[in-house]
Amino acid sequence: MNLLIVDDEYYSAEGTKKKIAQKGPVFDEIFCAYNMTQALEYFAGHSVAVMILDIEMPGGSGLELLDHIRQQGLDTICIFLTAYAKFEYISKAMRLTSIDYLLKPVGEEELLGAVTKAVNQYRQQKNARLDTQQANYWKESELYLWELFWLDLSEGAVSSRKEGIASELNLRNLNPAAAELSYLILLIQCNGMEKLPVEKDLYEFLLKNIAREYFYNREEIPVAVRQNRQFYFLPLPEAGHSREALLSRCTQALTDFVPRFPNTFNFYIAASGCRISEFQETLKELQDAAMKNVSLENHVFDLAENAKTDTAGAEVAFSSKRWSDLLLSRKISNLASEADMFLNTLQHSRSITRDTLSHFYYGFLQTLFRCMETANEDALPLFQKRIAQFSVEQACSSIQNLRDWVDAVLKLYEEYGLNASGRDAAVISVKNYIHTHLDHELTRESLAAMVYLTPDYLSHLFKRETGFSLTNYIIYERIEEAKRMLAGTDRSISEIATRCGFQNISYFSRQFRRFTGVTPREFRG
CATH class of the missing domain: 3.40.50.2300 (Response regulator)
Known part of the structure; x- marks a missing residue:
């Protein structure tokens, strides 16, 4: 052993x-x-x-x-x-x-x-x-071969023609009689897997094994196929799984194991059983249903019932004029709150679809571009380039993703929407604050918050307007104040270092030499 x-x-x-x-x-x-x-x-x-x-x-x-x-x-x-x-x-x-x-x-x-x-x-x-x-x-080898077959079938690598399926199964040493069986396809949608901080592979490994144990009978080959990080499908032999029992099992799963994961799930049950030759069409119907759902999470969808109650997507209309006024007056936080309330209302509408979110997305984007052109036309190309880095498909895949997108693009607008006078005012405010608070702890974050900019954008703006990096400017001002105090007072070097914001006298001496070429003691000379 x-x-x-x-x-x-x-x-x-x-x-x-x-x-x-x-x-x-x-x-x-x-x-x-x-x-x-x-x-x-x-x-x-x-x-x-x-x-x-x-x-x-x-x-x-x-x-x-x-x-x-x-x-x-x-x-x-x-x-x-x-x-x-x-x-x-x-x-x-x-x-x-x-x-x-x-x-x-x-x-x-x-x-x-x-x-x-x-x-x-x-x-x-x-x-x-x-x-x-x-x-x-x-x-276990047979399970691996079956899962590979179903994956190839889902990706179109295996023909779905009836006459070709039996020969394909024979070629893979799988039972050709399976071509005549009917399967009830279960699609599991995993929402938010891409946002998991660590060990994504571990979550996927656990989900696949739990799904095998949870949905299959002991005597069945527990095929569970991952198409991508978002979708898994299980071809359940219809002879051993009634629709009512599967609905009950999916509902129970929402209590049994779904809460043990940090993300959310949706279960989609095909409208009817299908043979292997019909699988690709059935899988597409399931995926289409999943893509249309943008509001419900931890939910079970029975396509046999949903087909009876399908409705058109809800119309989307927000106050473009009011939101434009808020953007142009730089009341970004007010707009963020209103947009969040609007999306919350939208979320409670059972008739919204991905198209609904797409209409909102493009309408909001048009409003942003129009206001940016008015506020700071020079920044519009760069703003559009930054916006283009976001994925439309990802943003419109759920209400929460759209909410995250709105927050992100409003922050970008806040950065790029400053006109020339606004940029000058922000830099002047920061410079004045630094000059009068040299003995305080000065960080990018605190200075950026003071003028309602992000730290990265403030650093970029400050460098462009002054030629100094923010960090070097702070050190430069502190050294200039130290020079004045060394020349005009009898205070000790350590006291001057502290009053100028240097907590470490050796660091103060290094920076002083860096900017002046001499040590503080030599300067006082």
Whole structure:
């Protein structure tokens, strides 16, 4: 019985090995690998009962390694390591996959307890595993082949013509009788996956495995295919899944596992069962329904019912004149509040579609460009270039994304909408404030907030108007004040440094020499 430790941190791996060798269960061999390649080389020549593996490693993550060995039919018991502290919501979902985890740094008692638990689990499964190893290998390989087939079919790499499907299944060593079965297609839409801060692959891995366990019967091949970060689909054999039961299961999922994830989900059930030859058309109908929905989250859609109640998208009309007046008078916060209220009202309309949001998007954009042309025509091309960096499709995919887009473009307008006199006034205000507050802590953020600009834009504007970077200008003014005090007062050098905003006298001396060529003491001379 062998233990494999996979961790790109050498001392962490060796420390784990030493603890287990001294006080843990007895293994024939404890081997350390420091990347995915070394781990696979060890698997090539050894059987591994238990594997402790880090999730994040250069050259291949722990999840990729686990996927690789699972595809080979190996059932090594795995214990994941993670260095991320905010792991509570992941751990709840992870427990559904029968995979343990440890949070770095790992205490000795916790480590040994997890390894002992894994060894006991391995021993309990050993006899059954030896008897069924070949069967399990084929089952997992078959799952992989089926998922690849459905993915290729969804992407058009496999012809959907009836006469070609059976031969394609034969070619892939899959049961050609499946071509005659009817499938109830379930589409799972994952909203906000692109905004997850860390470990996106882990969330996707968990979702796929939970979906397999949650929606399929034990005797079925649990096909769950990810098309992209947003969509997963499950072709459920209609013989084992009634529409009513699937609706109930999806509704229950909103309580059972959806809350364990930090993003939101929608479930779409096809209007009717379909054969493989009809799958591409059915999938398109499901995706079209998902793309039309821009207001509801954590919701179950039955296309058989929705087809009876489809309505046209709601009309969008906001007060273009009032919003233009707010822009031109630079009451940006007032406009942001009104836009937010408008979108909230829109969100409660059940008839809105993506087209509804697109109408708002382009109407609002036209208002912005028209007002920018009036406020600061010279800045219009650059403003338009910055706006073009946003994705229309992303902005119009949901009310929340559109709300985020409005906030972002209003901040840009606030930056670029200043006319020449406004730019001059902002720079003069900042310069005056710096001159009268040299002994205060002066930061880009605080100075930008004072004139209602972003720090980056203030820095850009200040450099353009004065020729100085904001940081260098602050230091220059402090040095000039220090020169006046050195020449005209008897205060000590350390007191002068403090009064001019330098908390560290050695830093003050370096900057003074940098701007004057001499030290403060030499200057006073």
